[in-house]
Amino acid sequence: MPEGHVLHRAARLQGRRFRGRQVTAASPQGRFADGAARLDGQTLTGIDAHGKHLFYRFDSGDVLHVHLGLFGKFRVHSLPAPEPSPNARLVMETATDHLHLAGPTVCELLDPDTEDAVRDRLGPDPILDPADGGDRLVAKLARRSISIGAALLDQSVVAGIGNVYRSELLFLAGVHPLTVAKTVDEESVRDIWARAVVALRDGERMGRIVTVLPDEMGAKTLRELKRGDRLYVYKRSGHPCRRCGTSIRSADADGRNVWWCPACQPARTELVDRASVRRAGP
DNA sequence: GTGTCATGCGTAT
């Protein structure tokens, strides 16, 4: 279940195996049969990620566009690989490596112009645009009356943040998630951006989302943190805040849950409609 | 075994 770090990691690790290599391609599930037939025998020239989107470039100029959605998954193996599951949308192989894609929301061929159109709809990516993304985020949020929590999930505002990172970044920056976006002070917006750059880079490197400071959890490194100790607020309704002990709360914002610590993230300016905020449960 | 939920997003109402 991927946020942007997963796609950048996939681009890096898959690129290492497939860049410059000729591939065979097939769609066991059948829903990408025509595309796979077109890619079969082509040489992959590069893979890159923007937000939650992945672009595979081939020597013909074809671009394979993949978006994993909520359920999509890659599996990569050195040959011999396990038998691909029958619901694999796409299987690509070189003489030595195997890629298995299941459950994506998008798996399609684009021409380069269409790729530009996809990318034009995406905001700055903390991994791609660490230097100038803060300015761009400040400009985008200055006009928005939606909550900062909702804005961080809007991929045209910032590309690659999902439901885990949004709650965690707002905790780290001390910003209440239901704050009206345009009322968040610029310093806090830049802080959110800076923390996104660090958090997504860490996630890309480790292959998992870890936002806590290890020494706060009595650990030496991020890697040794146990499952359940890696996040501050996400899915921790009713549990004590790791910093102050206050009970973590949650609310349904735009159909997705958001979590926060009411003490560490006080409401400083106006909030959007709080009707949907519910009491924290266990 | 069945049901529910989930790190997403587009389209219809």
Next chain:
DNA sequence: TACGCCTGACACG
């Protein structure tokens, strides 16, 4: 605001 899509993990019986 609701629903549909796509898959897998987990809780529950």
